[in-house]
Amino acid sequence: EVQLVESGEGLVQPGSSMKLSCVASGFTFSNYGMNWIRQAPKKGLEWIALIYYDSSSKYYADSVKGRFTISRDNSKNTLYLEMNSLRSEDTAMYYCAKGAGGDYWGQGVMVTVSS
Amino acid sequence: DVVMTQTPPSLSVAIGQSVSISCKSSQSLVYSDGKTYLHWLLQSPGRSPKRLIYQVSNLGSGVPDRFSGTGSQKDFTLKISRVEAEDLGVYYCAQTTHFPLTFGSGTKLEIK
Numbered sequence: 001e002v003q004l005v006e007s008g009e010g011l012v013q014p015g016s017s018m019k020l021s022c023v024a025s026g027f028t029f030s031n032y033g034m035n036w037i038r039q040a041p042k043k044g045l046e047w048i049a050l051i052y053y054d055s056s057s058k059y060y061a062d063s064v065k066g067r068f069t070i071s072r073d074n075s076k077n078t079l080y081l082e083m084n085s086l087r088s089e090d091t092a093m094y095y096c097a098k099g100a101g102g103d104y105w106g107q108g109v110m111v112t113v114s115s
Numbered sequence: 116d117v118v119m120t121q122t123p124p125s126l127s128v129a130i131g132q133s134v135s136i137s138c139k140s141s142q143s144l145v146y147s148d149g150k151t152y153l154h155w156l157l158q159s160p161g162r163s164p165k166r167l168i169y170q171v172s173n174l175g176s177g178v179p180d181r182f183s184g185t186g187s188q189k190d191f192t193l194k195i196s197r198v199e200a201e202d203l204g205v206y207y208c209a210q211t212t213h214f215p216l217t218f219g220s221g222t223k224l225e226i227k
């Protein structure tokens with residue numbers, strides 16, 4: 001059974017940093033690209049980053065480019081999202097999703113940016 | 116960016132009825148490999164999204180065949196035949212042909 005379990009949830013002040021993790025199981029993690037997608041409260045879905053299976057390419061939404069970094073450790077079956085210079089508009093539920101088409105999603109973690 | 120326009124924004128249907136949701140993209144979603152990377156997802160209340168259909172018309176694992184997807188180029192439709200109570204939630208179309216990947220604004224399905 002495919003499972004994606006995010007962690008790193010929390011409340012942080014504007015301008016600070018935070019790192020999310022997503023541990024994958026039930027499939028060969030190193031064979032798949034992975035995404036981070038977020039959902040602000042009561043809003044729709046916003047894709048923010050994708051990393052290729054071998055980390056050879058990374059893509060970002062303009063809203064996070066230069067502030068967020070996606071990475072992975074295939075030896076640990078883990079996807080990461082490092083978030084810097086956080087803003088109030090980054091407040092959202094953050095999901096990791098498997099594959100370019102997002103065939104499986106994690107349960108999500110809430111990131112709240114507020115003073 | 117590719118804009119995904121979903122209609123209607125909400126639907127209220129009785130159990131057993133059929134419904135259709137439209138998704139139109141601002142650009143063709145045909146990739147250079149000839150495939151069309153348009154997908155449909157359902158976010159049930161309080162849950163994370165689940166992919167129902169991938170590449171226009173392919174059912175995801177475990178998805179009942181009451182769900183079907185059609186369309187091409189820039190115009191796509193999700194049809195739900197014989198709606199059941201478990202089908203309520205917000206439906207999103209998503210394109211993964213072009214970066215940035217983009218989603219429709221969602222269609223909220225309510226059960227009468």
